[in-house]
Amino acid sequence: MNADSALACLKRGNAAFLAGINNPHQANGPANPMPTLEHRPFAVVLACSDARVPIERIFNQGFGELFVIRVAGNVADAAQIASVEYAVAELDVSLVLVLGHTGCGAVSTAVNARQTQTPAPTRALSELLAQINPALDRLEADNDAVPAAVWHNVAYQGERLVSDSELLADRVARHQLRIVGACCETASGHVDFDDAS
Numbered sequence: 001m002n003a004d005s006a007l008a009c010l011k012r013g014n015a016a017f018l019a020g021i022n023n024p025h026q027a028n029g030p031a032n033p034m035p036t037l038e039h040r041p042f043a044v045v046l047a048c049s050d051a052r053v054p055i056e057r058i059f060n061q062g063f064g065e066l067f068v069i070r071v072a073g074n075v076a077d078a079a080q081i082a083s084v085e086y087a088v089a090e091l092d093v094s095l096v097l098v099l100g101h102t103g104c105g106a107v108s109t110a111v112n113a114r115q116t117q118t119p120a121p122t123r124a125l126s127e128l129l130a131q132i133n134p135a136l137d138r139l140e141a142d143n144d145a146v147p148a149a150v151w152h153n154v155a156y157q158g159e160r161l162v163s164d165s166e167l168l169a170d171r172v173a174r175h176q177l178r179i180v181g182a183c184c185e186t187a188s189g190h191v192d193f194d195d196a197s
């Protein structure tokens with residue numbers, strides 16, 4: 001499936017979710033969990049781990065349809081980039097959606113740590129926040145920082161996929177891959193897509 005079709009599929013899926021229409025693949029039980037044995041997802045979603053934003057549900061997709069990478073703050077570190085590379089190179093996926101969400105705890109923590117100059121309580125968290133911090137450099141004012149920071153973080157992590165991966169950069173340059181940002185409104189599940197480019 002090409003990137004534009006995959007994006008349209010995600011948009012239709014989110015509209016169906018909001019309308020309360022259930023994908024029959026989601027209803028499959030343990031007796032028949034997979035509609036097919038082939039691993040052919042049509043999109044990668046790099047998303048936050050927040051439990052209120054279940055990726056297959058909000059896009060109304062079932063088993064085998066999305067290659068989902070979840071990590072607090074939807075950051076594009078080496079493991080996430082390698083996962084995207086696998087999906088693109090081996091599974092022929094042509095769309096990567098970098099999905100943030102409103103009220104993101106990781107982004108809020110990064111914003112607060114920066115505003116209060118408080119060091120993170122653990123080394124691992126410090127390393128995570130360091131991956132969000134460059135996005136916060138793009139904030140213009142401290143007022144209402146978190147909503148803007150979520151979008152800046154989505155854009156920044158999408159840029160990292162290209163700047164830190166020759167494979168992905170090459171696919172994008174050849175128009176074989178699209179990387180699109182989006183933000184899910186956590187309370188409703190509504191997804192805003194930033195797909196003007």
Ligand SMILES: [Zn+2]
Pocket residue numbers: 048049050072073074101103104105106107
């Ligand atoms: Zn989050």
